[in-house]
Amino acid sequence: MRTLGWIAINGFRESVRDKVLYSLVAFAILLIGTSYVLGQLTAGQDLKIMKDLGLSSIAIFGLFMAVFIGIGLVSKEVERRSIYGLLAKPVRRHEIVLGKFAGLALTLTVNIAVMTFALYAVLAYVGWGESEFVRQAREAPALDPAMLKAVVLTLVQLMMVTAIALFFSTFSTPILSAGLTFGVYVAGYFSQDLRNFDQVVNSKAAQILARGLYYVLPNLASFDVTSQVVHGLPVSARYMAVTIAYGVVYMAILLIAGATIFSRRDFK
Amino acid sequence: MTGPSRLPILYAIVAVLGLGAMSMGLQKLRDARYPLATSQEEALYLTRRATSRMVFTHRSLVSDLYWIRAIQYFGEHTQKAQRLAATFLPPPPALAADPPIGFDLLYPLLDITTTLDPRFNIAYRFGAIFLSEGYPHGPGRPDQAVALLQKGVEASPDRWQYWQDIGFVYYWNEHDYAKAAAAFARGADIAGAPWWLRSLAASTLAKGGDRAASRLLWQQLGETANNEYARNAARLKLKQFDAIEIIERLQKGIDAFAARRGAPVTTWNDLIGAGQIPGVPLDPAGVPYELPSPSRVAISPRSPLFPLPFEPAARTGA
Numbered sequence: 192m193r194t195l196g197w198i199a200i201n202g203f204r205e206s207v208r209d210k211v212l213y214s215l216v217a218f219a220i221l222l223i224g225t226s227y228v229l230g231q232l233t234a235g236q237d238l239k240i241m242k243d244l245g246l247s248s249i250a251i252f253g254l255f256m257a258v259f260i261g262i263g264l265v266s267k268e269v270e271r272r273s274i275y276g277l278l279a280k281p282v283r284r285h286e287i288v289l290g291k292f293a294g295l296a297l298t299l300t301v302n303i304a305v306m307t308f309a310l311y312a313v314l315a316y317v318g319w320g321e322s323e324f325v326r327q328a329r330e331a332p333a334l335d336p337a338m339l340k341a342v343v344l345t346l347v348q349l350m351m352v353t354a355i356a357l358f359f360s361t362f363s364t365p366i367l368s369a370g371l372t373f374g375v376y377v378a379g380y381f382s383q384d385l386r387n388f389d390q391v392v393n394s395k396a397a398q399i400l401a402r403g404l405y406y407v408l409p410n411l412a413s414f415d416v417t418s419q420v421v422h423g424l425p426v427s428a429r430y431m432a433v434t435i436a437y438g439v440v441y442m443a444i445l446l447i448a449g450a451t452i453f454s455r456r457d458f459k
Numbered sequence: 460m461t462g463p464s465r466l467p468i469l470y471a472i473v474a475v476l477g478l479g480a481m482s483m484g485l486q487k488l489r490d491a492r493y494p495l496a497t498s499q500e501e502a503l504y505l506t507r508r509a510t511s512r513m514v515f516t517h518r519s520l521v522s523d524l525y526w527i528r529a530i531q532y533f534g535e536h537t538q539k540a541q542r543l544a545a546t547f548l549p550p551p552p553a554l555a556a557d558p559p560i561g562f563d564l565l566y567p568l569l570d571i572t573t574t575l576d577p578r579f580n581i582a583y584r585f586g587a588i589f590l591s592e593g594y595p596h597g598p599g600r601p602d603q604a605v606a607l608l609q610k611g612v613e614a615s616p617d618r619w620q621y622w623q624d625i626g627f628v629y630y631w632n633e634h635d636y637a638k639a640a641a642a643f644a645r646g647a648d649i650a651g652a653p654w655w656l657r658s659l660a661a662s663t664l665a666k667g668g669d670r671a672a673s674r675l676l677w678q679q680l681g682e683t684a685n686n687e688y689a690r691n692a693a694r695l696k697l698k699q700f701d702a703i704e705i706i707e708r709l710q711k712g713i714d715a716f717a718a719r720r721g722a723p724v725t726t727w728n729d730l731i732g733a734g735q736i737p738g739v740p741l742d743p744a745g746v747p748y749e750l751p752s753p754s755r756v757a758i759s760p761r762s763p764l765f766p767l768p769f770e771p772a773a774r775t776g777a
Contacts, residue, residue: 229527232527232531233523233526233527233530233531235522236581239523240523240527240588242519243517243519243523244523246522247517247519247520250516250517251517325494330580377515380515380516397714411516413514415516417517417519418576418578419686420518420520421519422578422580424578
């Protein structure tokens, strides 16, 4: 456990040294700030647009971080041949995979916290001095704590994407891993369609295949509650718990599979 | 061995500013000499079905972008249409079937917006106002306004406001008071609807087309609106009612004056000289009224209140 923590901290340090990360966070914060200007063009829908743009920026830039840093976690070590030095130490291979994942999860958490703070700061500026009439007319308050629910689910979703990227990078090249991860990400949003495949196709085999894919592919759409949160609709604690639990289980499967492949990989 | 060259920062700033100015100059030159062909705006948009399939994530954000585009589209086209209406004489009725500025994309843009975000309340409500406004203030398509609002009712059956707006479109644009009253009554049945919606349904059925009832409708819409745009729209309509009432009073006076002197009134000076009015009469927006034909008062096409709304005819026998 101590070794795992050490690898995670090192992975975190390595990630935060990456200049690309700073560029992504800076750009996301800039975009969140710009949403204030964009909001002025929308006939009284400024707050909705700021929230939509802010939450989407967090998710999109978080996705880039998760994929591009995630695919490099293991493959970089292999390319640089630093993996040999690491393996020579009293470290088990699965600890490397899990430690790297924990390090990137920590990096994502810190960066998303920074972007969330920026979003709340912009919203606080907009909500400052708002009349009672305007405040009551809003679907949800400017500084709505419920937005944190969307942020938390986005974070779990991005951790899943990190686990997917890490899984692919244990046996594939970085470019192929990135392509596969994006592919799974997109497919993960269409899993609802796979479930309803039996309504459009008569073939029993195709229906079984679609149903199987529905359970194998990650259901990422269920982590997107931006619309509900922005419109002030409730997102129940039970929904949050079930969705987070699903994410954790899915990550565990990927990490176990990734660690197993990595443990058997021949680096000669 | 030489060290890395260190370009003085001042040179770098001068170079960046100089090249920036050159870039601006080149752009201006290019824009002036080689204007780009305007793109066919229809080609820029996908159908509702294609958009809803392609946008698999961040649909709320994309709906915002379509909403902004719808507002810009509406604003650009109404400005052009109003400019045209103020500049040129209206064409003869036989040629006026198709307005010169079309609003063909307005409904598809609003439809895509609300498909991507079915809870986009303002897109339904503002969209309906945009669609129902008569030319040149809008496309004059109350049928599309009702269709958009009915889509809103399907998405959020608990929102009585959509029924209020549907009733409003039927009342004001279609002059169908029975349907308007039925829509108000449907809205009044929804839990949380205000008490006055039911009395509005009753008074619409009884006194539809009555100016006082119309005024009340706009006043209530203005008072209950939660945004500046809707409040402004209500203020504009109330000012237009005032303008109509002033025209009626002026017309009465002019008719009486013309009958007394046995000649029509062709300029305001006829009335001012006779001491009938102190000066050229102004509409509630501060623009002088006009006499486009002898003894006929009309609002100026330059007035922001132009054209005055067709007033629902008073019910007879009700």
